[in-house]
Amino acid sequence: MLDDTSFAIHPGNSQAEKPVIYRDVGSLNSYEKDGSTYLFSCENAEVAVRFFRADIVRVVMNPESTPALDQSRAVIANAEDVAVRVIDEDIYLTLATERLEIHITKTPFRITIKDSSGQELVGEGERGMCYQADGTVAAFKKMHGADHFYGFGEKSGHLNKRGEALEMWNTDVYAPHNPETDPLYESIPYFMTLREGRAHGIFFDNTFRSFFDMKTSEDTYSFSAEGGQLDYYVMAGPDPKAVLQQYTHLTGRIPLPSKWSLGYHQSRYSYESEKEVRALAQNFIDKDIPIDVIHLDIHYMDGYRVFTFDKDRFPNPKKLIADLRDMGIRVVPIVDPGVKKDSEYAIYQEGVRDDLFCKYLEGDIYFGDVWPGTSAFPDFTEQKVRDWWGEKHAFYTEIGVEGIWNDMNEPAVFNETKTMDTSVMHRNDGRPTTHRELHNVYGLLMGEATYEGMKKQLDGKRPFLLTRAGYGGVQRYGSVWTGDNRSFWEHLQMSLPMVMNLGLSGVAFTGPDVGGFAHDTNAELLTRWTQVGAFTPFFRNHSAIGFRYQEPWQFGEKYEAIMRRYIQMRYEWMPQLYSLFYEASVSGLPVMRPLFMEFPDDEKTYNLNDQFMIGDNVMIAPILQPSVTDRAVYMPEGTWVDIMTEQEYAGGMSHLIHAELEDLPIFVKKGTAFVMGDWTSNKDKTPKDVTLNVYHGEPGETYRMTFYDDDGETYAYENGDYMKLELKIVSEAKGVDVRVVGQSGNFKPAYGSILVGFHGDSVDDVKVNGQQKRQIDL
Ligand code: GLC
Numbered sequence: 171m172l173d174d175t176s177f178a179i180h181p182g183n184s185q186a187e188k189p190v191i192y193r194d195v196g197s198l199n200s201y202e203k204d205g206s207t208y209l210f211s212c213e214n215a216e217v218a219v220r221f222f223r224a225d226i227v228r229v230v231m232n233p234e235s236t237p238a239l240d241q242s243r244a245v246i247a248n249a250e251d252v253a254v255r256v257i258d259e260d261i262y263l264t265l266a267t268e269r270l271e272i273h274i275t276k277t278p279f280r281i282t283i284k285d286s287s288g289q290e291l292v293g294e295g296e297r298g299m300c301y302q303a304d305g306t307v308a309a310f311k312k313m314h315g316a317d318h319f320y321g322f323g324e325k326s327g328h329l330n331k332r333g334e335a336l337e338m339w340n341t342d343v344y345a346p347h348n349p350e351t352d353p354l355y356e357s358i359p360y361f362m363t364l365r366e367g368r369a370h371g372i373f374f375d376n377t378f379r380s381f382f383d384m385k386t387s388e389d390t391y392s393f394s395a396e397g398g399q400l401d402y403y404v405m406a407g408p409d410p411k412a413v414l415q416q417y418t419h420l421t422g423r424i425p426l427p428s429k430w431s432l433g434y435h436q437s438r439y440s441y442e443s444e445k446e447v448r449a450l451a452q453n454f455i456d457k458d459i460p461i462d463v464i465h466l467d468i469h470y471m472d473g474y475r476v477f478t479f480d481k482d483r484f485p486n487p488k489k490l491i492a493d494l495r496d497m498g499i500r501v502v503p504i505v506d507p508g509v510k511k512d513s514e515y516a517i518y519q520e521g522v523r524d525d526l527f528c529k530y531l532e533g534d535i536y537f538g539d540v541w542p543g544t545s546a547f548p549d550f551t552e553q554k555v556r557d558w559w560g561e562k563h564a565f566y567t568e569i570g571v572e573g574i575w576n577d578m579n580e581p582a583v584f585n586e587t588k589t590m591d592t593s594v595m596h597r598n599d600g601r602p603t604t605h606r607e608l609h610n611v612y613g614l615l616m617g618e619a620t621y622e623g624m625k626k627q628l629d630g631k632r633p634f635l636l637t638r639a640g641y642g643g644v645q646r647y648g649s650v651w652t653g654d655n656r657s658f659w660e661h662l663q664m665s666l667p668m669v670m671n672l673g674l675s676g677v678a679f680t681g682p683d684v685g686g687f688a689h690d691t692n693a694e695l696l697t698r699w700t701q702v703g704a705f706t707p708f709f710r711n712h713s714a715i716g717f718r719y720q721e722p723w724q725f726g727e728k729y730e731a732i733m734r735r736y737i738q739m740r741y742e743w744m745p746q747l748y749s750l751f752y753e754a755s756v757s758g759l760p761v762m763r764p765l766f767m768e769f770p771d772d773e774k775t776y777n778l779n780d781q782f783m784i785g786d787n788v789m790i791a792p793i794l795q796p797s798v799t800d801r802a803v804y805m806p807e808g809t810w811v812d813i814m815t816e817q818e819y820a821g822g823m824s825h826l827i828h829a830e831l832e833d834l835p836i837f838v839k840k841g842t843a844f845v846m847g848d849w850t851s852n853k854d855k856t857p858k859d860v861t862l863n864v865y866h867g868e869p870g871e872t873y874r875m876t877f878y879d880d881d882g883e884t885y886a887y888e889n890g891d892y893m894k895l896e897l898k899i900v901s902e903a904k905g906v907d908v909r910v911v912g913q914s915g916n917f918k919p920a921y922g923s924i925l926v927g928f929h930g931d932s933v934d935d936v937k938v939n940g941q942q943k944r945q946i947d948l
Contacts, residue, residue, distance in 0.1 A: 560623020841867020
């Protein structure tokens, strides 16, 4: 139609592909030290280098102006005073701490980051840091032949991401979750490189849509973003655990979760009425299937209006919640960000009146379609809005709710782009910024608002938050589930590397929808998945509207009995899991770990997708295929004991393991130990007995572990009401000596003492602190 106007010769009509032209930072002109920051003025950009600690350095390249160092939504650590030696030679400049050396070539400006022994960690070659005219910033780094890449937050596919290209843009993906489906709901622009047993990490703290290319070249990888600064941290390692400690030093660690949130969760989209929820709860009690939480999906609301209940379906939520609480069950309702456009709805009225919704620069509210129809979205980038949203949660906390499920917070919008218009202008705490830049942190900030609000209202009780979307640092507020998977065996398989990579990205409290969300599950799949779920950090069975119900009893008694057994097992393992969650909260180490984290020198572990560790000594190798009752299990160094059969297996090789439908292969490393409690009842989930199971090792072998406990639901532990035992277990020729080498805290658990169980075929001679005894008195 416009062909007869000048539009016919619009430059955009050209079919030719635009060449990608990178502008290099160029050569170094001069540099200066400003406080603890080194500022490099290069031909085409400025670069700042700042040590956060001797083992963590931040590099920021800004194509336009002096690098800004104070804008991160992810990093909560402050840079420490770090002693830096500066060696300025003719063509080189070196900045060195005790742990890192930043080796700079001046012409052109190239940075090589080495460890203190001079080994290259992150090097640059022909290309280094650069940018494009459209605002893209990029870093090209040398890829070594032995590099393996892990982390990247929530990604489908296998554990090791070498050979993959990955994108960070929080996206609602109902279907499908294939190995190549990318991006998903979370953006954690962080990864760990494992190279011949040594590891280092990179966190690319840029909230724009970003990309990691670990596939295009054999000797170079790159990371880039559509705008902003090239802002990244290098963490020195030297092993995977150290990298995780460094990354979580920067972005924070999980808060210690309440024990109930570590229990079994039952969900469905949706349990549609109070009547249905009561019947569901009663079924769990009658069948003695452990449960801690029932989730309420969107049907509980009045027309999907958040902070309301449908009066017909849920006439008395307060009473429902109190009655369930008496049965030992808590209720976690879903809260989405979309607020229905409805002039008679108080939340919408307030949001408009007090100017709390996301808006265009021109002043109009942004509206998008989600479950309630046309909706407005709170501008969580503004403190005032986060406070308001947090306060609104009194609606839930006042009727006994202690946990909230945040969904659709990418934010998801039912349109072609799947999200909010990227030109929406967020207030961003006084620094107005487009949604294009802040999209990836919307979910994180909603999580912060929810978590902080509930924490204030819960009067000393720990809140639980489950969130779908997030950015680096999301672990500070919530647990993450991996979104809308399906009831496919392939999705059970894929959930293992997904959860492990999330754990490697700081998100220790995570898990998939057990049984699969969409599609119809089946008896065998649900049973096998429940076995795995008993050991994933977050354990929730959830299924979608229109598909088969998948509560543990839906497939008959045979399967129900097996699932009951494994859900009970989750509770038996609770003392051990809780100690590991405590460890995650103080060190950042995940509860569920890939084998390479414990055995970084063993290359056979580098691509193991179908086995995982719980802590440092327990290995799980589930059956992940239908009708299969045998599988190969790789055993790393040491001797491994099947905890069900007590059979021993030599390490350093694979074994064929038999596992009938009722069996989940669990192995413990000889010479180590773990604690277990017993399942009591839904009403009172505290174990009566706690046993330290010791697996006899070679004489002289020692194993150290921390056992942690507290009331499991309040913050009293912050004031000393906890119990922490540092145990050193020494295998002797004829038995073991369990030494309590550290004990702190005032918490006195109801079980009073820890029994010691001995596993091994030598003479069973058990000592506690050198004395013949079979229990540790507390
Ligand atoms: C989204 C969530 C899913 C939830 C559904 C309805 O698809 O991912 O878990 O059940 O919305 O709220």
